[in-house]
Every structure is written in structure tokens, then in C-alpha cells.
Amino acid sequence: xxxxxxxxxxxxxxxxxxxxxxxxxxxxxxxxxxxxxxxxxxxxxxxxxxxxxxxxxxxxxxxxxxxxxxxxxxxxxxxxxxxxxxxxxxxxxxxxxxxxxxxxxxxxxxxxxxxxxxxxxxxxxxxxxxxxxxxxxxxxxxxxxxxxxxxxxxxxxxxxxxxxxxxxxxxxxxxxxxxxxxxxxxxxxxxxxxxxxxxxxxxxxxxxxxxxxxxxxxxxxxxxxxxxxxxxxxxxxxxxxxxxxxxxxxxxxxxxxxxxxxxxxxxxxxxxxxxxxxxxxxxxxxxxxxxxxxxxxxxxxxxxxxxxxxxxxxxxxxxxxxxxx
Amino acid sequence: xxxxxxxxxxxxxxxxxxxxxxxxxxxxxxxxxxxxxxxxxxxxxxxxxxxxxxxxxxxxxxxxxxxxxxxxxxxxxxxxxxxxxxxxxxxxxxxxxxxxxxxxxxxxxxxxxxxxxxxxxxxxxxxxxxxxxxxxxxxxxxxxxxxxxxxxxxxxxxxxxxxxxxxxxxxxxxxxxxxxxxxxxxxxxxxxxxxxxxxxxxxxxxxxxxxxxxxxxxxxxxxxxxxxxxxxxxxxxxxxxxxxxxxxxxxxxxxxxxxxxxxxxxxxxxxxxxxxxxxxxxxxxxxxxxxxxxxxxxxxxxxxxxxxxxxxxxxxxxxxxxxxxxxxxx
Numbered sequence: 001x002x003x004x005x006x007x008x009x010x011x012x013x014x015x016x017x018x019x020x021x022x023x024x025x026x027x028x029x030x031x032x033x034x035x036x037x038x039x040x041x042x043x044x045x046x047x048x049x050x051x052x053x054x055x056x057x058x059x060x061x062x063x064x065x066x067x068x069x070x071x072x073x074x075x076x077x078x079x080x081x082x083x084x085x086x087x088x089x090x091x092x093x094x095x096x097x098x099x100x101x102x103x104x105x106x107x108x109x110x111x112x113x114x115x116x117x118x119x120x121x122x123x124x125x126x127x128x129x130x131x132x133x134x135x136x137x138x139x140x141x142x143x144x145x146x147x148x149x150x151x152x153x154x155x156x157x158x159x160x161x162x163x164x165x166x167x168x169x170x171x172x173x174x175x176x177x178x179x180x181x182x183x184x185x186x187x188x189x190x191x192x193x194x195x196x197x198x199x200x201x202x203x204x205x206x207x208x209x210x211x212x213x214x215x216x217x218x219x220x221x222x223x224x225x226x227x228x229x230x231x232x233x234x235x236x237x238x239x240x241x242x243x244x245x246x247x248x249x250x251x252x253x254x255x256x257x258x259x260x261x262x263x264x265x266x267x268x269x270x271x272x273x274x275x276x277x278x279x280x281x282x283x284x285x286x287x288x289x290x291x292x293x294x295x296x297x298x299x300x301x302x303x304x305x306x307x308x309x310x311x312x313x314x315x316x317x318x319x320x321x322x323x324x325x
Numbered sequence: 326x327x328x329x330x331x332x333x334x335x336x337x338x339x340x341x342x343x344x345x346x347x348x349x350x351x352x353x354x355x356x357x358x359x360x361x362x363x364x365x366x367x368x369x370x371x372x373x374x375x376x377x378x379x380x381x382x383x384x385x386x387x388x389x390x391x392x393x394x395x396x397x398x399x400x401x402x403x404x405x406x407x408x409x410x411x412x413x414x415x416x417x418x419x420x421x422x423x424x425x426x427x428x429x430x431x432x433x434x435x436x437x438x439x440x441x442x443x444x445x446x447x448x449x450x451x452x453x454x455x456x457x458x459x460x461x462x463x464x465x466x467x468x469x470x471x472x473x474x475x476x477x478x479x480x481x482x483x484x485x486x487x488x489x490x491x492x493x494x495x496x497x498x499x500x501x502x503x504x505x506x507x508x509x510x511x512x513x514x515x516x517x518x519x520x521x522x523x524x525x526x527x528x529x530x531x532x533x534x535x536x537x538x539x540x541x542x543x544x545x546x547x548x549x550x551x552x553x554x555x556x557x558x559x560x561x562x563x564x565x566x567x568x569x570x571x572x573x574x575x576x577x578x579x580x581x582x583x584x585x586x587x588x589x590x591x592x593x594x595x596x597x598x599x600x601x602x603x604x605x606x607x608x609x610x611x612x613x614x615x616x617x618x619x620x621x622x623x624x625x626x627x628x629x630x631x632x633x634x635x636x637x638x639x640x641x642x643x644x645x646x647x648x649x650x651x652x653x654x655x
Binding site: 041042153154155156183184185186187188189191192210211212213214215216217219236237240241250251252254255256257258259260262265266267268269270272273288 | 379569607
């Protein structure tokens with residue numbers, strides 16, 4: 001069952017230095033109970049994509065189509081979007097300390113979000129807040145609900161963020177680097193919690209991260225982004241065992257791994273991610289691409305490549321890939 | 326081999342401690358916060374010692390004491406056989422050229438109003454090198470770290486994060502140090518750039534024979550670059566030894582849990598992997614648990630763990646590796 005369907009999503013910002021095309025036509029779908037991982041480096045457009053889906057870009061030009069259970073959100077009245085946002089799809093941000101208001105108690109903030117969508121008394125909303133705080137594993141939720149964000153540890157704050165997102169029982173959660181600021185043992189707890197909640201409630205999850213390990217742990221399907229475009233999309237198993245885009249392969253090769261054989265050198269990708277103000281022509285990756293370097297093809301510098309099917313369920317935007325359907 | 330051997334060691338750290346003043350108020354005289362407590366290790370010429378642990382474990386504080394950016398409140402650091410913890414700044418200067426540091430945030434650690442030429446030459450000027458020699462040296466250094474001489478007249482903001490870190494490395498290497506303390510040198514960088522910097526540091530070690538103390542929270546990066554690894558928890562070393570022993574067969578339950586928490590970029594392996602999920606957060610150094618500070622999160626904890634702090638000692642797990650645990654993994 002498809003929850004979210006995104007087609008040809010593009011986001012442009014006007015800056016004093018010129019127009020930044022942060023996302024250039026991305027497609028994906030998320031089903032109930034499924035996790036889509038979106039992976040990319042800084043400037044790849046992964047966070048901009050998620051904010052555009054939530055309708056949280058002010059002053060940006062967003063085009064394409066974002067459908068939530070059939071309802072088009074782009075160009076829809078703000079009222080329609082607001083009813084869905086928070087209620088049906090919710091977001092978990094990286095930095096819980098800046099995302100939570102320092103002045104209000106955790107319980108009040110969750111209760112406020114709940115009342116925004118469900119109405120009812122303040123007392124009933126606070127009861128709901130305590131309930132979800134308990135759901136996400138906060139000990140003594142009734143007492144902790146009366147505390148302020150600074151009284152929570154990093155892991156606890158991220159749990160509170162998840163509780164806030166869950167308070168209205170959404171069907172879809174977009175988590176943007178939810179564990180990046182956390183220590184690895186606390187990250188393991190938070191990922192475990194998300195997996196449990198997903199299993200219990202059949203949530204769809206979009207997990208946005210730069211960490212391929214996190215992707216491997218949680219994602220069913222993976223979208224690899226580079227320079228604002230989709231580079232490759234495949235089921236997680238396929239992507240890690242048989243990556244086809246030279247960028248995906250480069251990323252996996254450059255990753256130091258705990259399970260690596262000894263003395264294996266890291267093969268780094270030369271150069272740096274492209275500037276979005278002045279992106280390379282054609283394939284955004286070609287200036288760093290080993291395949292292009294070995295055999296420069298005009299295909300790589302011509303049209304911007306789009307994802308195409310190269311094997312069942314496997315899409316690649318590399319023009320030089322031979323289709324093996 | 327992990328004991329202190331002043332004859333072969335370049336750097337010997339003995340019972341190093343750092344106690345920061347605690348919170349004070351009208352009605353309370355805060356006790357100190359022990360950020361680092363009784364840390365001992367040595368670093369041999371040309372090797373890399375990885376220092377890993379989670380936030381607040383004292384790894385950065387330890388690194389800063391090694392180069393005397395912080396004055397330790399206990400213990401000593403011997404560099405090339407000389408105690409540098411009680412040396413005056415004037416006496417320290419010749420040693421400083423052999424002991425350098427690389428920082429996490431390349432932009433915060435480079436002066437935005439200085440050109441690359443000025444930044445990289447600063448340590449040489451401090452050592453009183455002649456202007457001619459400085460110009461020659463800086464050109465050589467900048468190429469050594471993979472930048473071009475035309476970059477020398479530019480300012481830090483004109484560089485990407487990876488390039489800026491190369492400038493920081495060039496500055497650290499300017500005085501041909503024997504030991505570089507690198508505090509999270511790649512954690513602010515994108516994955517594809519991380520590999521470039523790790524590769525550069527490895528090449529420089531081979532070419533120049535420099536030793537590193539590599540401080541990081543990323544266990545995979547530390548495994549890749551280190552020869553030996555020390556795992557820290559709440560200000561203390563809980564396990565130290567050869568990289569293969571520590572990673573392949575961890576003796577301390579914390580090391581084991583830490584390693585199992587790192588997600589592997591391999592979905593098939595992730596599905597079948599045995600994972601130890603620790604309960605709770607790392608405790609605050611302001612109010613550490615009694616006995617073994619890891620006991621509230623440890624599945625193996627017994628009564629003795631709640632009362633007796635374990636000593637760092639050779640275990641039966643093999644090799645010369647040491648662990649601070651009453652019940653180490655065999």
C-alpha cells in the first residue's frame with residue numbers, strides 16, 4: 001500500500017549568487033510498514049527533499065508532485081497540508097535540542113501538537129503526552145513530562161522528539177539524520193525503538209542519513225542522491241551487494257569498515273561534491289567518476305541523466321550502464 | 326607490550342588525570358569533575374595509537390593534555406624521555422616543534438584573515454626559521470598534502486572542508502614533528518572526503534615516520550588507521566592493546582557492546598548479527614557510579630563491580646592486551 005508518492009520533485013532557491021537547484025527531479029514511493037533510506041553527502045539534496053515533502057520550504061520554488069494517499073500536496077491550500085502534516089506524516093529532526101522549545105516542558109510541547117490536531121482539553125492532551133513518552137521508553141514519563149529539554153540527555157531528547165512525532169499516530173515518519181548527533185550505543189537504542197514502533201504500527205519511514213551502516217540496518221529500499229539528483233535506487237540488499245552507479249560503488253569503497261580485511265586500503269573518491277550554484281554539465285558526478293576518467297564519453301557531459309531500469313527493481317542514472325533486465 | 330617502556334616509547338603517559346572545578350554556588354562547594362582519571366599508555370615512534378570512546382569519555386581532554394593545551398591535575402607525560410607536564414613554556418618550545426596537533430573543525434582552527442602561506446609558515450616562524458627556508462618549506466609542505474602552490478595566496482574560506490583539513494595537516498607537519506595528536510580529524514568531513522584524509526595521513530606516516538595519537542568516536546576509522554587502540558569510558562581506559570586483539574576479541578564488555586552497536590554497511594549481516602544494546606546513557610563524569618563506572622549498564626555486573634574499581638591489567642583473552650574488568654571475556 002503506497003502512502004507517499006513523489007514524482008519529479010524539484011526545489012529551487014533564489015540566492016544573491018544566483019539560483020540554486022537543490023533538488024532536480026526526484027521520484028520515490030513509500031509504502032506502509034516499509035523504510036526508504038535516502039543516502040547522500042552534504043549538498044546532495046536529501047534534507048531539502050524531505051522538507052519539500054513536508055511542505056516546509058518557505059520562499060523556495062517547489063515543483064513536481066507529492067501525493068499522500070492520493071491527495072496532491074504541492075499547490076494544495078495550506079489548510080489541507082497542515083491537516084496532514086503532524087497528523088498523518090511527522091518529522092524527526094537531527095538536533096532535538098534546537099527543535100524543541102527550551103522554555104516549555106516536554107509534556108506541554110507534545111500536548112500542544114496533539115491539541116492542534118485533535119482538540120480536547122489540555123488535561124487530556126497532557127495525559128496523551130505522558131502515554132507516548134512511556135511508549136518511547138522514557139522512564140517515569142509522568143514526572144519527565146514536566147521537565148524542560150535541557151534536563152534530558154541527548155538520547156532522551158531524541159526519544160522525546162520521536163514521542164512528539166508519534167503523538168498524533170501518523171502513518172509516515174520522515175527522520176532526517178535522527179541519530180547523527182548521538183553516540184553509537186545510544187544510536188543503537190534509537191534505531192531499535194524506531195524498528196519496534198514500525199513493527200507495532202505499520203509505519204512508513206523515510207530515513208535520511210549519510211551513514212551507510214544505518215541504511216543497511218533499517219532500510220528496505222535505498223535512494224542514493226548526488227548533487228541534487230537521484231543516482232541509484234534499489235532494494236537495500238541489491239544496493240549493497242551489487243551497486244551499479246560509480247558513485248555508489250565509490251562511496252562503499254571509501255568507507256572504513258569494521259568487517260574489513262586487514263590492510264585493505266580505502267579507495268577514496270577524488271575531488272569534492274559539486275557546487276550547487278555552478279553544477280557540472282550532464283552527470284553531476286562525471287568530474288569525479290573513474291569510469292568517465294578512463295573512457296570519457298559525451299553521454300556524461302550532455303543531458304542530465306535520469307534513473308532508468310537496469311535490472312528488475314534496480315534503477316541507475318549512469319548513462320554508461322548496460323541494461324541487464 | 327602495552328606497559329610503559331621509557332626506552333622504546335616516544336611518549337609515555339603515566340596516571341594522567343584532569344579534574345575540572347565542579348559547579349559552585351552559595352550553599353555548595355562543588356567537588357571536581359574528573360574528566361580524565363589515571364590514564365596510562367605509551368606511543369612508539371612511527372605508530373598510530375587510536376583513542377576511542379563516546380562523548381564525555383575524556384578522549385579529547387587527554388589529547389589536549391598530551392600537547393599541553395591543558396595542564397593535567399595529576400600524573401605526567403614524558404615526551405622523548407622528558408617530563409613535559411612540569412616544564413615552563415620557554416623550555417617547552419623546542420619540544421613543541423616535535424609534538425603537534427590537528428583539530429576536528431578545519432575552519433575553526435584556521436585564522437580566516439590569514440593566507441595559507443601565513444598559516445602554514447606560523448610554526449616555522451615561531452621556531453625562528455629564515456624567510457628563505459620558510460618559503461621553500463611551505464611550498465614543499467603544501468604539495469606534500471596534495472594542494473598546489475597557487476593555493477598559498479588564498480584564504481581558508483576559499484577551500485572545501487577536505488582541503489582546509491589538508492592545510493591543517495600541512496601546518497602540523499611544518500616543523501617535522503615526531504608525534505601528531507589528531508582530535509577527530511575526519512569526523513566533520515563527508516565520507517568520500519574522509520577516505521582522502523585518512524589515506525593522506527597514512528601516506529605521510531609511511532614517508533615521514535610520524536607517530537599519531539588518533540582520537541575519534543568512529544570505531545571503523547580508528548580500526549583502519551591504528552596499530553594499537555585504547556578504549557575510554559568515563560575518563561578511564563577500559564581496554565588497550567593491539568588493534569586485532571581489541572577488535573577481533575574484545576575483553577571488556579563495554580568494548581564488546583560498543584563494537585556490536587556500530588551498524589555494518591551490509592544488510593544481510595545486519596539481519597543476523599548479535600547486538601548488545603546497552604541500557605541508558607553514558608553516566609555524567611560529575612557524578613560517576615561507584616566501583617566499576619560501567620556497572621550500571623553492564624550485563625555481567627556482580628556485587629564486586631559495584632564496590633571495587635577494576636584495575637587495568639593483562640587478561641586471559643590473549644596477547645598483551647589489558648582490560649579493566651573483574652570478569653573479562655576470555
